Amino acid sequence: MLSIDKLCYQSKLRSRSAEEKFSFAVLTLCVCVCCRCAAVSCAVLLAMGLMTVCRGGVPLRRYLRLLLLPLSFLLLSALAITVQVQPAPLDLFAVRLGGWFFTGSRAALAYALTLSVTALAAVSCLYFLSLTTPVPEILDVLRRLRCPKLVTELMLLIYRFIFVLLETASAIGVSQRCRLGNRDGRTSMRSFGQLGAVLLVRSAKRADALYASMEARCYDGELRVLPESRPPRARALFAVFAFNLALVLFTIWRGGMG
Amino acid sequence: MKRKAFSGAQRRLLAYAAVFCAVLGAVPSVGAMHIMEGYLPAGYCVAWGVLCVPFLIAGYLHIRGTLAEHRSLLTLFAVSGAFIFVISSLKIPSATGSCSHMTGTGLGAILFGPAAVSLLGLIVLLFQALLLAHGGLTTLGANTFSMAIAGPFLAYGVYFLCGKLRVNKKLSVFLAAALGDLFTYCVTAAQLAMAHHADTTPGGAFAKFLLVFAPTQLPLAVIEGILTVLIVMGLESFAAPELRKTGFLEVR
Numbered sequence: 001m002l003s004i005d006k007l008c009y010q011s012k013l014r015s016r017s018a019e020e021k022f023s024f025a026v027l028t029l030c031v032c033v034c035c036r037c038a039a040v041s042c043a044v045l046l047a048m049g050l051m052t053v054c055r056g057g058v059p060l061r062r063y064l065r066l067l068l069l070p071l072s073f074l075l076l077s078a079l080a081i082t083v084q085v086q087p088a089p090l091d092l093f094a095v096r097l098g099g100w101f102f103t104g105s106r107a108a109l110a111y112a113l114t115l116s117v118t119a120l121a122a123v124s125c126l127y128f129l130s131l132t133t134p135v136p137e138i139l140d141v142l143r144r145l146r147c148p149k150l151v152t153e154l155m156l157l158i159y160r161f162i163f164v165l166l167e168t169a170s171a172i173g174v175s176q177r178c179r180l181g182n183r184d185g186r187t188s189m190r191s192f193g194q195l196g197a198v199l200l201v202r203s204a205k206r207a208d209a210l211y212a213s214m215e216a217r218c219y220d221g222e223l224r225v226l227p228e229s230r231p232p233r234a235r236a237l238f239a240v241f242a243f244n245l246a247l248v249l250f251t252i253w254r255g256g257m258g
Numbered sequence: 259m260k261r262k263a264f265s266g267a268q269r270r271l272l273a274y275a276a277v278f279c280a281v282l283g284a285v286p287s288v289g290a291m292h293i294m295e296g297y298l299p300a301g302y303c304v305a306w307g308v309l310c311v312p313f314l315i316a317g318y319l320h321i322r323g324t325l326a327e328h329r330s331l332l333t334l335f336a337v338s339g340a341f342i343f344v345i346s347s348l349k350i351p352s353a354t355g356s357c358s359h360m361t362g363t364g365l366g367a368i369l370f371g372p373a374a375v376s377l378l379g380l381i382v383l384l385f386q387a388l389l390l391a392h393g394g395l396t397t398l399g400a401n402t403f404s405m406a407i408a409g410p411f412l413a414y415g416v417y418f419l420c421g422k423l424r425v426n427k428k429l430s431v432f433l434a435a436a437l438g439d440l441f442t443y444c445v446t447a448a449q450l451a452m453a454h455h456a457d458t459t460p461g462g463a464f465a466k467f468l469l470v471f472a473p474t475q476l477p478l479a480v481i482e483g484i485l486t487v488l489i490v491m492g493l494e495s496f497a498a499p500e501l502r503k504t505g506f507l508e509v510r
Contacts, residue, residue, distance in 0.1 A: 002389045026395065033396050034300045069391050070294045077297070080463070080470040081454055115297065115454065122296020126395060130388045138388070150322055155381050157336030158343070162385065165337075165344040173348075188351035189481075193488020196345055200369075200493060203341050207333035214333070221329060 002166070004066070004130050011132045012057040018137035019144075019232040024051075024240045025129035031244045032121050035251040038114050041121035043247065048124035056132050063127070070123060078112040135159050140227045153223045157210075164206060169199055291446045291471055292386070292401055295394020302453045307399025310380070313407045317377030324374075335370075339378040342366045343385055350485060358478055361442060364435035365486045367410035368417050379406020404445040413438030431490050436483030443475040444468065 008014070013021065025048075032044045052058050082104045084090060094103040129138070136156070143152050172195050175181075182188035211219075298306075324331055346362040366375045380402045386392040393401045413434040420430030447467035455463035 004389050004391065029296070029396060030300070033296050033298075033303065036299065066391065073292070073294050073297075076470045077294075077450065077454075077467070080450075080466040083466070084458060084462075111454075119294050119296040122394060122396065123294065123391065126295045126387065126391065129395075130391070135385070135388060148318065150318065150325070151377070151381070153332070154321075154336055154339065154378075155384075157333065158339040158378075158381055159385065161337050161340030162343050162389075165340050166347070169344055169348060182351065185351060189484060190488060192348075192350055192485055194492050195348075196365075196485070196489035197492025197496070199344065200341055200489070201496075203337040204334065207337040208330075211330045211333045 002162075003062070004127075005135070007058055007062065008131050008134055010057070013051075013055055013132040014134065015230070016132075017230040017232040017236075018133050018141050020236040020240070021129060021133045022138065022141045023232075023237065024243075025125050025133075027240060027244050028247075029122055029125040031247050032118065032125060035247065036114065036118055037251050037254065038117050039254070040247050040251055041114075041117045044121040045117070045124050047243070048121070048128045052124070052128050052131050056128075058131050063131075066127060067120065067123065070119070074116050074119060078116055081112040081115070082108050084108070136225075137228075140229075143227075149222070156223065156225065161203070161206070165199060165203055168202055169195060172198060291443055291475060292383075292393035292405075293397040293446060293449065295387070295391075296396060297394075298397050298400055298449070298453050300396075302449070303396045303399055305399075306403050306449065310376075310399055310402045310407060313376045314380060314402075317373050317375070317380075320371075320373040321377060335374065335378065338366070338370050338374070339381055342375075342378060343382045346382070346386070347390060350481060358474075358481070360482050360485060361405060361409065361439055363405055363410045363442070364413040364438035364482065365489060367414040367438065368431060368434060368486070368490065372407075372410045372414040375410045376402075376406050379410065382406070400446075400449050404442050404449060408445045409438040409442035412441040428487050428491065431487045432483040435486035436479045439479040439482045440475075443471065443479070447471065 028044055028048070032041055035041075049063070053060050053063050082092075084103050084105070085100055086103065087100055088103075089096075089101045090103040090105040090108075092104045092106045092109055094101045136159070139152050139155055139159075142155075143149075176191045176195065180187070181191035214223075321335055325335075342362045342365075345365065346360055348359070350358055350360055363375060363379060366378065370378070380398070383393055383398060383401050383406060384395075387394050387398065416437050417430055417434035420433060425433075448464055450467045451460050451464035458466075
């Protein structure tokens with residue numbers, strides 16, 4: 001049901017150390033956001049795309065479709081940044097409406113384009129992480145980064161419950177559709193309300209059952225899981241570091257961090 | 259002599275209007291307004307993250323304090339977080355035919371209280387970024403502030419105030435959820451405007467961001483309000499005693 005999660009478990013890079021992948025994605029993400037430079041962003045987009053598709057084995061078409069997911073946000077925000085309503089026209093385009101102009105400047109368009117490329121590159125970093133590293137392994141990295149124990153335990157349980165609840169919700173949805181529960185707008189609204197209510201009740205019961213089973217296994221206030229530790233290789237970490245250093249140096253050479 | 263149907267300027271206006279509609283029509287899914295990964299400059303990412311810290315610490319202490327008293331509530335908190343995630347990832351019926359999603363944070367604030375929702379909301383937003391690519395890691399701070407802190411706190415405030423003023427329960431739930439949603443949308447527009455005002459004042463940019471996202475967000479707030487009422491009514495009608503036992507619906 002969550003296609004990213006499914007693709008990530010099939011990834012060829014799954015067996016690599018989580019630290020390597022995490023540091024590659026997060027460090028590059030930070031560099032990309034800090035530099036705000038179209039050339040750096042294109043390089044990052046290309047590198048992440050190649051790593052995810054060629055090394056990770058994610059089908060190209062699905063990858064592209066995933067990249068287009070935030071398209072609506074990108075388009076609408078670019079529209080808001082580029083178009084102005086003011087009494088004097090600007091240099092790129094202008095549409096007269098009464099005494100006012102819908103108008104835009106070249107500078108604003110360039111700004112919006114740089115921003116969009118940067119955002120796409122950042123999304124490709126996020127996808128590299130989420131398409132190669134399963135959530136439990138990311139939690140392992142967080143644990144090693146001294147994230148509070150309560151938070152990581154909650155995250156582990158929430159991650160598990162998401163799938164349980166999604167399954168329950170989809171079963172309820174199917175049975176509602178079988179009984180013409182979405183015949184028109186009114187009924188489908190009512191069905192959704194009932195679905196939400198039933199889902200919460202079932203969730204509360206699940207929570208009780210899980211706690212009972214944890215107690216039966218001697219739960220003492222701490223969840224212990226066995227991490228599959230694959231130590232990171234120095235060569236990979238060095239490559240990550242070198243790649244990002246090159247990006248930063250390139251930006252400084254081009255005229256500073258923007 | 260045949261008169262032209264449209265003058266040049268009119269034709270251009272028509273073309274721009276068509277482009278605008280096409281952009282709106284291309285919106286594949288209407289959800290809560292998560293700020294996309296990489297859309298905010300680094301300074302803003304850090305600043306919004308820092309602003310969230312006190313609320314998150316309050317949420318952490320609240321949850322830890324509750325767990326110290328009743329250890330068995332750990333799984334209930336986890337299930338609540340998963341519930342918020344799932345309810346926000348389900349397709350909801352909408353008038354326009356494009357698929358839209360609830361935010362679920364107003365409902366969360368009414369059911370679980372705003373303090374718990376701040377920390378649960380952070381976790382849910384992280385999972386939404388990783389599993390659904392809604393929002394992102396660098397914009398996690400900004401999104402947490404608008405969706406897990408500002409919206410829920412306002413929703414809870416409205417709900418509490420309506421309770422004090424003895425407003426009809428259905429109306430107060432509706433107002434809480436819809437106003438919480440609208441407030442989230444305004445805060446997000448403000449966050450975007452502060453970071454990106456290329457050639458206007460921040461105020462002008464704020465108005466533009468509000469306007470551009472209004473066609474998707476205003477109907478969504480109304481639908482969210484109605485659905486939240488339906489869910490709360492459903493809960494009251496067939497599960498009130500069980501839920502009271504487990505600690506939900508304690509507010510009134």
